[in-house]
Amino acid sequence: MRKIMPADYAWENDWQEEIYTVTFVRGLDERETLRRFGVVDDDIHPADGEEAMERVEETDGCCDMVLVTRAGDWTIAFEYSGWEGTRPETLRELTRDGGEAVSVMRHDYAASHDFEHAVDGRIRTAFRPQTPQERWGTHPDALNEDMRELGLEPEPDEEYVSGSVPAALALASRVSGVLFTPALLDGPLLGGIITDAVPDDPREGDPLPL
Template sequence: MTTTDPLAPFQWLNVSENEGGGALGVIFSMAFLRGLEPAEVVRRFSLGEHSGEEADFGILSERVYEFVEETHGGEGGGHVGVLQAGEWCVAIEPFGWWVTDHAVVSRLSRGCEVLAVTRHDYAAEHSFEYAIDGTVVMGYRLRHPHERSGTDPDRLNDFMRELGMGLDEPVDDTAWHAAWDANYETAVPRGFALAAKVTGVPLTPALLDRPMLVGPIAPAW
């Protein structure tokens, strides 16, 4: 009898820097927005200044590289690529983390639904935010699934348990260390697996081969 690893399809999002970092590198975010068209998603990221231009992931990567070179990396990637995937739009933010900022995800989610995941291997932490109509209903740092926040922190518990996440707070040092060891390497693929369960969007490398609308992220963010 064979068993299927539920995290295997998401390991392409978890490639270490020593192994090249994968297609998206070791700092990036993805947001999933339901209730908006791609052009409106770009407008929200740009605070109404841009509706996006038809491009591909290669162009997005070039824009991000140029922005990071100019800003020395302290302001994220400066650009987002947006494409439609069923009922949801997927917004890809290379070298960025803005979509899981509480103020930003709340603003993006006004009148719609937004789920966002950030991988950040350096100064910040991997994180997950789920907001509906301007309110964060659930969020957590990917390596600390027992520390959930928001207006409905238990909303996704069933999905999280299906992915093997420990949701109870560790009771002592031994349990803390065990939880840390269990989550350290699996946090990122579990976070994206959770996003896929909620949205139904298949997160495969082929997503990056699709045409997308590319636009700037407003400096005010």
């Protein structure tokens, strides 16, 4: 099988979406993926990008809506102007009991994109694509070989790597075997608004919740 490369995501450089998160989820169907994102059953419904963009406007650019579709053995969750799929708490919920998920966030305004790979309730490898030398997780070096091939040098000469989102998406595709394209968002899709998100973990030093 041909290895996916950043060139397979060349379209991303010209895409109008400046903030989004795509999460590839193995082991869950579309409805269960939405539930674990925090969408309650009564709110799961057929949805499309137009509805999501209306929600972006309603939430002043901090969208809480998730759209899902199926691609092979994986469910693809997409958030316009959202980033729930990057939260460790959400990834833990998506991957508990032997699951797997990999997410990529593009956020041009925060200037801090994000890559997260989680397996069985734990973050395995995570980093910000523009600074791939700063990695964390239970296996921070597990993807180093692929990262090098994709131009995400684990120990780059430059402190900051520009144009790194296509490479991060290609890395997610190598993990999942699924090539994400905007055409996947043409439908049919299910979606819903997150109203029951996984609670944040207590910060270090905070009292444990009752």
